[in-house]
Amino acid sequence: MSYKIVTSQCTVCGACEFECPNAAISLKNDLYVINAKKCTECEGQFDVPQCAAVCPVPKTCIPA
Amino acid sequence: MAGQLIGLQDFADSGAETMREALSGGCSSSQCGSSDKPDSMPEEIWAKIKDHPCYSEEAHHYFARMHVAVAPACNIQCNYCNRKYDCANESRPGVVSEKLTPDQAQRKVITVANEVPQLSVLGIAGPGDACYDWKKTRETFGLISADIPDIKLCLSTNGLALPDHVDEIASMNIDHVTITINMVDPEIGVQIYPWIFYKNRRWTGLDASKILHERQMLGLEMLTERGILTKINSVMIPGVNDTHLLEVNRVVKEKGAFLHNIMPLISDPAHGTHYGLTGQRGPTPAELKALQDQLEGGAKLMRHCRQCRADAVGLLGEDRGQEFTLDQLAENVAYDPSRRVNYQTLVAEMRGEHEAAKRAASESLVDVQQAPSALVAIATKGGGRINQHFGHATEFQIYEISTHGIKFVGHRKTEQYCKGGWGEDATLDGVIAALEGVSAVLCGKIGDCPKESLAAAGIVATDDYALEWIEEGIGHWYEQVNGQQEQRQSA
Numbered sequence: 001m002s003y004k005i006v007t008s009q010c011t012v013c014g015a016c017e018f019e020c021p022n023a024a025i026s027l028k029n030d031l032y033v034i035n036a037k038k039c040t041e042c043e044g045q046f047d048v049p050q051c052a053a054v055c056p057v058p059k060t061c062i063p064a
Numbered sequence: 065m066a067g068q069l070i071g072l073q074d075f076a077d078s079g080a081e082t083m084r085e086a087l088s089g090g091c092s093s094s095q096c097g098s099s100d101k102p103d104s105m106p107e108e109i110w111a112k113i114k115d116h117p118c119y120s121e122e123a124h125h126y127f128a129r130m131h132v133a134v135a136p137a138c139n140i141q142c143n144y145c146n147r148k149y150d151c152a153n154e155s156r157p158g159v160v161s162e163k164l165t166p167d168q169a170q171r172k173v174i175t176v177a178n179e180v181p182q183l184s185v186l187g188i189a190g191p192g193d194a195c196y197d198w199k200k201t202r203e204t205f206g207l208i209s210a211d212i213p214d215i216k217l218c219l220s221t222n223g224l225a226l227p228d229h230v231d232e233i234a235s236m237n238i239d240h241v242t243i244t245i246n247m248v249d250p251e252i253g254v255q256i257y258p259w260i261f262y263k264n265r266r267w268t269g270l271d272a273s274k275i276l277h278e279r280q281m282l283g284l285e286m287l288t289e290r291g292i293l294t295k296i297n298s299v300m301i302p303g304v305n306d307t308h309l310l311e312v313n314r315v316v317k318e319k320g321a322f323l324h325n326i327m328p329l330i331s332d333p334a335h336g337t338h339y340g341l342t343g344q345r346g347p348t349p350a351e352l353k354a355l356q357d358q359l360e361g362g363a364k365l366m367r368h369c370r371q372c373r374a375d376a377v378g379l380l381g382e383d384r385g386q387e388f389t390l391d392q393l394a395e396n397v398a399y400d401p402s403r404r405v406n407y408q409t410l411v412a413e414m415r416g417e418h419e420a421a422k423r424a425a426s427e428s429l430v431d432v433q434q435a436p437s438a439l440v441a442i443a444t445k446g447g448g449r450i451n452q453h454f455g456h457a458t459e460f461q462i463y464e465i466s467t468h469g470i471k472f473v474g475h476r477k478t479e480q481y482c483k484g485g486w487g488e489d490a491t492l493d494g495v496i497a498a499l500e501g502v503s504a505v506l507c508g509k510i511g512d513c514p515k516e517s518l519a520a521a522g523i524v525a526t527d528d529y530a531l532e533w534i535e536e537g538i539g540h541w542y543e544q545v546n547g548q549q550e551q552r553q554s555a
Contacts, residue, residue: 009148011136011147011148012136012163013136013137013138013147013192014136014137014197015137015138015139015192015196015197015261018137018199019261019264046264046265047264047265048265048266050264053261053264053265053266054137054139054261054266056138056141056147057147057148
C-alpha cells in the first residue's frame, strides 16, 4: 500500500515532501521518490493522501 | 566624455570615477545635495522605499533587484500559471531556469552584490509561494542578511499562508511584502482559482476562494498593523476581474496597502496555462492604461512593473540572470562591500541633480500654453537619463506630458532593432506597432534609416536630447514642438 510519483510529469517543487506526515518522500538524483515502506497513503492520519492533494500536476502522485 | 553613452551596467569592472561619469553624463558636481523626498511622505516610509526599485519609480532608474528561486512549492493553483513551463527566454512571474537551495542562493547573491553595484533588494518570489515554502525562505534570508546587512529583504505571496508567518516576517526585518490579490469577491475568485491546499486538504469552488480571500485580508491587516509596507499585485483579466479591480483597489487601500500594481494577464497557448489553452486574452496596453487612469486617486499605483521572473537579476528593464547561473558561481565567495558603497554615495549626489532637473522641467511647462498632451517614449540604460541607442532598446519607458506636468505611465517592450550592426526592417515594424499612440521617441542615438521609417509612421525620433535627464529632455522637446506651432499660428 503506497503512492508513487510519475517522475516524467513531476515539476520537483517539493510540496509533497513537506506535506508527507511520514517523511516517506525524498529527493534522489534531483527527482522526488516515495519510499513504499514508509508510505501509509495517509490512512488514519488524513482524509486524503497529502502528496496527491497538494501536487500541482494532475495524475502525478498516484497509487503504486 | 560627454559624448559617450555609458550605461550603468557597463562598469562592472570599473572604479568610482567611471561610475561617476556613467551616472553624470557630463556633470560630476557633488554640490547637488541629497535627493528630496516627496513632500507628502513621512520620513520613515521614504527611508524604506527610496532605494527599492519596485516601490519607488524614481529608484528604479538607479537600483537593481534580484530574485532567488528557493521556494518552488505552492499551495494554490491559478488559472494563469503552469508550473511545468520553464524557459530561459521567457520573462514572466513563476518562471525560472534553475531552483536553488538556500546555500546556493547565498553564493549567488554575494557574487551578484560584488559585481552589480546597483543591487539594493533581495526578493523571494517563488517560483512557488515564499510563505508556503517558508523554511527555505527564512533560511535564505537569514544567511544573506548575516553577510550583507544593508540589503533590503522582500517577498511575494498569494497570501494563503501569510498570516502564519507575519510575526517572523516582522522580526526578520522584511520591510516589503507583495500579496497577489485578484479579487475581493469569492464569486469572481471561482473563475481564477481552481483549487487551494489548506489545512491538509484540497478545497475547490467557492470554498477555496472564500478561504483565500479571508486569509489575504487577514494577512494584509496584520502587516499594516506592524508597519510593514505592502504592495498588492492584481492580474487584470478582461471579462473576469477587470472592472472588479476598482473595488479591489478601494478595499486594499482601506486596509492600508502602500502600493497597488495592476499587471496585464500574460496568456499564450504555448505556456500551457488554463487561460492560455482556453483562449482567455490579456488586456491591450490601452485597456491597461485606461484602468490605471481610473484608479488614480485610490491606493497609490505602480506603473513601472516589468512582471519579472522568479530568478531575475538587474535593473527592472533588464535581466542578467543568465550571467549568474549556478555553473558560473565560484565555490567560495566573500562579500566585498566597496563597489556598492561607492555607487550608493554617487547616486545620493546624482539624485539631487535629477530632482532639480525634474522640477525645472515641470516649471518650464508654465510657458507652454494650451498644448495637447502627448506620449513620449524614452530609450534609457538607467541612471534617469536619455542614454540608449534606439537600436539597442528592448523596451521604451513611456511618459505622458501635458501642460500640467510630466509623468511616467508605463513601458513598452519591443524586439531589439539593431542586431550586430544592421537593422531589421521586420523588427522595425514591430517597434512601430509597439509605439502606438506615441508622438516622439527620444534616444541616445539613432540612424537616418529608422528615423525616416518612424517619421513615415507619424513618430518623431531624435537624439537631440541625448544624455539629458529624462524629464528635462521631454520638457525641451515639448517646448520646441509647441513653441514652433505657436510661432506658426501667430505668424
